Amino acid sequence: MEMYDLSLIWAVIIAFGVIMYVLMDGFDLGLGILFPFAPDEDARDVMMNSVAPVWDGNETWLVLGGAGLIAAFPLVYTILLPALYLGVFLMLAGLIFRGVAFEFRFKSKRTRGWWNAAFAGGSFVAAFAQGCVVGAYIQGFETADRVYTGGAFDWLTPFSVLTGIGLVVGYSLLGATWLVLKSEGHVREWARGLIPKLLVAVLAVFVVVSLWTPWIDPGVFERWFDHLQVIWLLPFAALLCAVGIYAATRRRREGLAFLLTLGLFIFTYLGLLVSRWPYVIPPDYTLWDAASAPESQFFILIGVLFVVPIILTYTAWSYWVFRGKVRVGEGYH
Amino acid sequence: MALDPILLSRLQFAFVVTFHAIFPVFTIGLASYVALLQGLFVATGNTVWDRLGLFWTKIFAVVFGMGVVSGIVMAFQFGTNWSNFSQFASNFIGPMLSYEVITAFFLEAGFLGVLLFGRHRVSPSVHFFAALMVAIGTFISAFWILATNSWMQTPQGYEIREGVVHVTSWVEAIFNPSFPYRFAHMALAAFLTGGFVVCGVSAWFLLRRRDVEAHKRALSMTMWLLLILAPLQAFVGDEHGLNTLEHQPMKIAAMEGNWETQSNVPLLLFALPDRDLQANRVEIGIPNGASLILRHDVDGVVPGLKEIPVEQQQPVWIVFYSFRVMVALGLLMIACAVTGLVLRRGGKLYTRRWFLHVLQIMSISPFLAVTAGWFVTEIGRSPWLVYGVLSYADAVTPSLTGGMVLATLIGYVAVYAVIFWAGVYYLFKVVRQGLDALGEGEEVHDSDRPMRPLSATHVPFDVTTASSRS
Numbered sequence: 027m028e029m030y031d032l033s034l035i036w037a038v039i040i041a042f043g044v045i046m047y048v049l050m051d052g053f054d055l056g057l058g059i060l061f062p063f064a065p066d067e068d069a070r071d072v073m074m075n076s077v078a079p080v081w082d083g084n085e086t087w088l089v090l091g092g093a094g095l096i097a098a099f100p101l102v103y104t105i106l107l108p109a110l111y112l113g114v115f116l117m118l119a120g121l122i123f124r125g126v127a128f129e130f131r132f133k134s135k136r137t138r139g140w141w142n143a144a145f146a147g148g149s150f151v152a153a154f155a156q157g158c159v160v161g162a163y164i165q166g167f168e169t170a171d172r173v174y175t176g177g178a179f180d181w182l183t184p185f186s187v188l189t190g191i192g193l194v195v196g197y198s199l200l201g202a203t204w205l206v207l208k209s210e211g212h213v214r215e216w217a218r219g220l221i222p223k224l225l226v227a228v229l230a231v232f233v234v235v236s237l238w239t240p241w242i243d244p245g246v247f248e249r250w251f252d253h254l255q256v257i258w259l260l261p262f263a264a265l266l267c268a269v270g271i272y273a274a275t276r277r278r279r280e281g282l283a284f285l286l287t288l289g290l291f292i293f294t295y296l297g298l299l300v301s302r303w304p305y306v307i308p309p310d311y312t313l314w315d316a317a318s319a320p321e322s323q324f325f326i327l328i329g330v331l332f333v334v335p336i337i338l339t340y341t342a343w344s345y346w347v348f349r350g351k352v353r354v355g356e357g358y359h
Numbered sequence: 360m361a362l363d364p365i366l367l368s369r370l371q372f373a374f375v376v377t378f379h380a381i382f383p384v385f386t387i388g389l390a391s392y393v394a395l396l397q398g399l400f401v402a403t404g405n406t407v408w409d410r411l412g413l414f415w416t417k418i419f420a421v422v423f424g425m426g427v428v429s430g431i432v433m434a435f436q437f438g439t440n441w442s443n444f445s446q447f448a449s450n451f452i453g454p455m456l457s458y459e460v461i462t463a464f465f466l467e468a469g470f471l472g473v474l475l476f477g478r479h480r481v482s483p484s485v486h487f488f489a490a491l492m493v494a495i496g497t498f499i500s501a502f503w504i505l506a507t508n509s510w511m512q513t514p515q516g517y518e519i520r521e522g523v524v525h526v527t528s529w530v531e532a533i534f535n536p537s538f539p540y541r542f543a544h545m546a547l548a549a550f551l552t553g554g555f556v557v558c559g560v561s562a563w564f565l566l567r568r569r570d571v572e573a574h575k576r577a578l579s580m581t582m583w584l585l586l587i588l589a590p591l592q593a594f595v596g597d598e599h600g601l602n603t604l605e606h607q608p609m610k611i612a613a614m615e616g617n618w619e620t621q622s623n624v625p626l627l628l629f630a631l632p633d634r635d636l637q638a639n640r641v642e643i644g645i646p647n648g649a650s651l652i653l654r655h656d657v658d659g660v661v662p663g664l665k666e667i668p669v670e671q672q673q674p675v676w677i678v679f680y681s682f683r684v685m686v687a688l689g690l691l692m693i694a695c696a697v698t699g700l701v702l703r704r705g706g707k708l709y710t711r712r713w714f715l716h717v718l719q720i721m722s723i724s725p726f727l728a729v730t731a732g733w734f735v736t737e738i739g740r741s742p743w744l745v746y747g748v749l750s751y752a753d754a755v756t757p758s759l760t761g762g763m764v765l766a767t768l769i770g771y772v773a774v775y776a777v778i779f780w781a782g783v784y785y786l787f788k789v790v791r792q793g794l795d796a797l798g799e800g801e802e803v804h805d806s807d808r809p810m811r812p813l814s815a816t817h818v819p820f821d822v823t824t825a826s827s828r829s
Contacts, residue, residue, distance in 0.1 A: 078814070086464060088431075090461075093453075096456060097457040103437075103445060106438070107435060107442060108756040108758050111439050112766070114435055115766075119771075119774045122429075123774070126778055129811065129814065130785070133819050133820040134820035134821045136821045173757050174442070174756075174757070178760060178762075321526060322454050326457045
């Protein structure tokens with residue numbers, strides 16, 4: 027056990043879990059945000075049916091991430107959750123509402139309008155709250171003696187509101203490129219028309235956040251402007267993806283546009299990670315400070331290494347079975 | 360009055376965990392029942408078992424879905440409201456909770472899909488096997504959760520270094536002294552819950568003369584089970600109580616409403632415990648009863664609450680009355696099971712309308728009893744979150760203010776009110792649809808998924824189906 031840095035292994039697992047969650051729940055949260063703007067009820071049916079067989083896996087990663095944190099990095103769990111107390115509540119309430127609305131919308135006629143509203147509202151609130159968490163995380167947390175000492179609204183700042191909006195438009199973009207890939211006819215044309223506008227909004231937030239981030243903390247400034255020049259490739263790659271999305275959408279390369287949107291998220295995510303690495307609770311605690319006892323990390327690692335391949339296989343199988351376009355009136359529950 | 364974040368956090372946890380626990384206690388019992396029905400189908404080839412199995416699988420899917428949704432909140436409560444506890448105990452509870460999550464995922468990604476959607480795609484034996492694995496899976500899930508809770512009641516297998524729990528023996532920590540009793544008590548409670556709901560629903564159908572033959576079989580079989588399980592639960596509960604007497608004597612003192620440590624303690628049927636007075640205002644009891652039950656000797660000494668300072672005493676009356684509610688409901692269940700046995704002569708079990716009405720009402724009794732039982736064990740542990748080791752005051756999140764907790768408490772009540780209403784309303788829809796309409800709704804869509812158990816039922820949410828009955 028001593029030969030391996032279990033904390034490092036766990037950091038990779040959780041970082042992987044987070045990006046899996048962001049990418050996979052991202053496009054269906056995005057569809058939820060775009061839901062009220064859909065041209066008609068047929069389009070909403072297509073939107074929901076396009077994620078019905080796969081969205082279940084998404085929250086898997088969220089719960090696994092939460093449970094993994096308390097097992098492997100309890101300090102992150104015990105500082106972040108109190109610090110983000112009200113934001114966490116909003117996110118959970120949003121996720122619960124949209125989850126239940128998702129199921130009952132299929133089964134209802136008269137009350138469908140309510141479930142539509144719950145699905146859209148829940149998706150928006152959850153996405154915005156997650157975006158605020160990202161902003162609050164970059165800013166860091168006020169702590170003393172391994173305990174959060176800040177206030178209830180420390181997480182809600184102009185910067186975190188900006189990242190909140192950023193994630194809302196980001197998820198919307200992901201939802202739009204997904205929908206173009208999975209639909210046809212008027213639904214696809216509607217979604218395609220959204221992409222340039224959303225792309226501009228995403229880039230605007232991206233640029234402001236990128237310029238703002240280094241000034242939040244001297245540590246972040248040093249990381250970007252001192253010696254590690256190679257990390258500049260990350261925002262550069264993200265920008266290339268953005269250009270690529272535009273070009274691919276124009277040339278109707280639907281799969282490529284979606285993959286490049288995933289790329290945009292991945293490179294942005296990596297950029298955020300290197301800004302703060304190895305601090306998992308900025309500005310004071312590194313991942314080794316936050317780790318649980320090695321025997322606990324090891325005990326649960328066995329189970330995780332057993333179940334993650336199963337979840338990945340199951341997920342891949344779900345996507346494979348459900349490949350191809352969703353048509354209006356098809357796959358209806 | 361200043362809002363107390365500790366009290367409000369306890370209320371919040373009690374609220375979310377109570378609403379969550381209703382669903383798993385039901386699914387655990389129901390999963391075993393479905394496995395039993397599918398097993399009978401394989402063994403006898405009689406399709407009535409398969410039809411009943413399908414009906415109860417649909418209900419299982421909805422309840423399971425509600426349990427998953429309400430469970431998401433639980434995974435975050437330990438951090439948001441009890442962060443010092445999480446930090447203190449994470450080396451033990453972290454892996455425990457994670458293993459529960461892993462168990463659930465394994466279950467969902469594997470056997471639940473075959474159970475929910477594989478009825479016409481695999482052979483009856485394979486389908487039965489999947490049902491059996493789901494049933495076992497629900498018990499494994501409960502295993503991790505109850506091991507964690509039991510450790511908080513009777514901690515062992517650990518040492519504290521630098522203010523943090525370190526596990527010295529996983530086996531000792533998991534199989535701590537109260538765990539076997541709590542697990543057995545809870546498993547039986549889950550069976551009783553499933554059993555009484557099945558009886559109540561069967562009675563509902565018999566009263567309306569729908570699918571009489573199938574529901575007669577279900578009722579008969581389940582009443583036999585209850586005749587064994589209900590008295591067995593009384594025995595296991597008694598053993599659990601003796602275990603508590605050994606390890607958490609003050610919980611027993613509160614349950615018995617006993618203030619002085621003394622012999623010849625009466626078994627109180629009714630009392631008004633008063634913490635200010637440090638005595639009961641009114642008492643009606645059976646002389647020497649408590650001594651006899653707890654020590655098997657009229658002269659047996661029963662611990663009293665005065666052994667601990669007033670500020671460490673629990674809200675005695677809640678523990679006292681919750682315990683009586685649980686026991687009274689348990690006795691009612693036994694009476695119900697025995698009455699059913701008597702009514703079997705001449706088949707009156709299926710025709711006596713008053714009894715069928717009683718069974719309908721009794722179907723909520725296990726939910727009340729389980730809730731009351733958890734109130735006893737959780738409030739009875741007060742003021743300790745980890746018994747004798749960590750108090751509520753040391754466990755709560757330090758940065759929390761009363762206003763924050765109140766805001767989210769109101770929020771959770773609002774969210775759960777909507778979700779719970781929708782879920783229960785829909786559940787009644789599924790029940791009312793009955794067995795006969797199941798055939799045509801049985802097509803399986805490619806988009807149905809076990810991780811969305813609600814996709815296994817295609818009953819409309821808001822269209823009336825009852826009018827189509829004759």
